[in-house]
Amino acid sequence: MHLEVLVEDSSGKKLLEILLPKFLGEPGNQHTWRVHPYKGIGKLPKGLKPSTAPRKRILLDQLPRVIEGLGKSPGVDAVVVVLDSDREDCSAFLRQLLELVESKCPSAPTTMFRIAIEEMEAWYFGDQDAVLSAYPKARREVLNGYQQDSVCGTWELLADAIYPGGSQAVKKVGWPLPGQLKHEWAGHIGPFMNIEANASPSFGKLRDGLAKLVRSLQGP
Numbered sequence: 001m002h003l004e005v006l007v008e009d010s011s012g013k014k015l016l017e018i019l020l021p022k023f024l025g026e027p028g029n030q031h032t033w034r035v036h037p038y039k040g041i042g043k044l045p046k047g048l049k050p051s052t053a054p055r056k057r058i059l060l061d062q063l064p065r066v067i068e069g070l071g072k073s074p075g076v077d078a079v080v081v082v083l084d085s086d087r088e089d090c091s092a093f094l095r096q097l098l099e100l101v102e103s104k105c106p107s108a109p110t111t112m113f114r115i116a117i118e119e120m121e122a123w124y125f126g127d128q129d130a131v132l133s134a135y136p137k138a139r140r141e142v143l144n145g146y147q148q149d150s151v152c153g154t155w156e157l158l159a160d161a162i163y164p165g166g167s168q169a170v171k172k173v174g175w176p177l178p179g180q181l182k183h184e185w186a187g188h189i190g191p192f193m194n195i196e197a198n199a200s201p202s203f204g205k206l207r208d209g210l211a212k213l214v215r216s217l218q219g220p
Contacts, residue, residue: 162185
């Protein structure tokens with residue numbers, strides 16, 4: 001089985017490239033994949049027609065075109081799109097995405113959407129042992145005070161737990177430090193993550209969804 005995986009930024013790509021072998025086994029044994037990072041999530045375009053140039057690589061704006069194109073590409077068994085919900089209502093957002101594929105992508109391959117609530121950093125909070133393995137000096141009171149998969153400024157809260165001076169120090173420096181830290185967290189925490197013991201419901205939906213996808217494509 002070959003998957004094409006779309007994710008909204010390069011730190012998400014880094015994390016998924018660490019996690020996918022844990023979900024699917026080492027690439028090339030039974031399954032292969034490619035992870036495509038974009039430069040932000042953007043918004044679904046009005047009339048579902050892209051409003052930016054493809055080179056700008058804004059995920060939702062280009063999504064109909066990309067999924068339709070992958071459906072016409074040989075060797076693609078399925079597409080997996082991984083997004084942050086940010087402050088969107090997750091159920092309504094997912095419904096929009098599914099309706100998009102059904103109405104505007106007649107050549108779409110099997111497509112699965114998975115949404116991190118509020119941000120992928122929620123998945124690190126779902127495995128505090130992994131966070132503490134990567135950052136033994138992390139502030140446990142911050143980790144313990146997090147309500148799983150809540151909309152609370154998730155990356156900022158993780159910075160409060162593990163970055164000297166917390167999120168305020170990160171914001172004082174400004175861009176590109178937040179993006180650099182997200183890359184660092186993916187590379188440091190991701191290898192320690194136990195995919196079977198993660199407390200994040202949205203992480204569990206990704207894990208279980210991939211397992212179901214594999215079963216459905218392999219057949220009885």
